[in-house]
Amino acid sequence: MEIDESIKKRVIDLAGTSNFRDLGGYHNRFGQVIKWRKIFRSDALHKLTAEDCQQLASLDIKYNCDLRTTREQGFFVDQTWDHVVHLDCHVYPEDRPVAKADAKYFREKYHLAAMDSSLAAVYQTVLFSQESRNSFAKVFAQLLQLDEQEALVFHCSAGKDRTGMMAALFLLALGIDDQTIVMDYLLSNNFLSFGQEWKQQTDDQLLQAVNRVSATKGADETILSFVNSLRAVWGTFDNFFTSQSGLGFEKADLDHLRKKFLEW
Numbered sequence: 001m002e003i004d005e006s007i008k009k010r011v012i013d014l015a016g017t018s019n020f021r022d023l024g025g026y027h028n029r030f031g032q033v034i035k036w037r038k039i040f041r042s043d044a045l046h047k048l049t050a051e052d053c054q055q056l057a058s059l060d061i062k063y064n065c066d067l068r069t070t071r072e073q074g075f076f077v078d079q080t081w082d083h084v085v086h087l088d089c090h091v092y093p094e095d096r097p098v099a100k101a102d103a104k105y106f107r108e109k110y111h112l113a114a115m116d117s118s119l120a121a122v123y124q125t126v127l128f129s130q131e132s133r134n135s136f137a138k139v140f141a142q143l144l145q146l147d148e149q150e151a152l153v154f155h156c157s158a159g160k161d162r163t164g165m166m167a168a169l170f171l172l173a174l175g176i177d178d179q180t181i182v183m184d185y186l187l188s189n190n191f192l193s194f195g196q197e198w199k200q201q202t203d204d205q206l207l208q209a210v211n212r213v214s215a216t217k218g219a220d221e222t223i224l225s226f227v228n229s230l231r232a233v234w235g236t237f238d239n240f241f242t243s244q245s246g247l248g249f250e251k252a253d254l255d256h257l258r259k260k261f262l263e264w
Contacts, residue, residue: 007187012040014055016047016079019159019191023167026184028175032262038151039143039261041167043159046076053081063146065089065139065154067162087142089135089154091126091162099129110233120225123165127229136169137247143170144253146260160188168223172237173254174262178227185223
């Protein structure tokens with residue numbers, strides 16, 4: 001596939017993935033830029049070749065935050081590379097009725113309109129699920145602990161939905177504007193095939209639901225509805241990050257995150 005020069009630096013060319021990208025290089029409204037080769041986002045990592053693993057080790061990627069369900073992790077086991085630590089950070093609630101009840105509570109309390117698309121509705125349900133927020137918080141906690149010489153990747157199966165939500169939260173934390181967040185989210189459409197059931201063939205009902213979501217092409221309004229739902233409930237990302245009903249961190253943690261991953 002022909003890759004535009006503006007995103008070529010962002011794409012990590014691996015034989016076993018199709019959507020492995022660097023989140024560095026984005027500028028915030030203050031003129032600061034996210035450091036390169038520190039934070040990566042990806043699709044599934046179970047097909048990595050030995051050469052791929054050597055390349056990831058050379059990038060000093062120490063932590064692999066796996067956003068997939070525990071069942072996906074069991075069926076499609078990530079390949080490993082030297083010194084990498086695998087962390088279970090499954091985003092989709094594995095107790096669906098509880099997650100839907102949480103989402104209903106927030107929608108009713110804040111008088112939120114119904115989502116225009118089923119994919120946006122999934123994203124909103126994830127945002128309003130305590131289990132999902134705990135998983136996002138786990139990734140942020142690892143980011144806060146990351147050493148100067150280390151890097152981290154978070155990923156799901158397609159690198160579009162769960163990874164897209166986590167990427168949006170990370171970019172919001174660093175003050176990146178909505179237009180850039182949308183652009184980063186939509187890049188996945190350049191690397192994935194749609195219009196068919198996703199490639200994970202399974203009889204598991206939860207995984208079938210994951211497949212349907214993965215096989216849906218991303219749209220700008222989908223990720224914007226996720227961001228706007230966050231603002232409708234918490235007002236700002238800072239409030240979301242520090243509120244006990246959000247991610248539950250301290251203001252000092254957010255300051256530390258920005259100092260760690262932004263430069264002039």
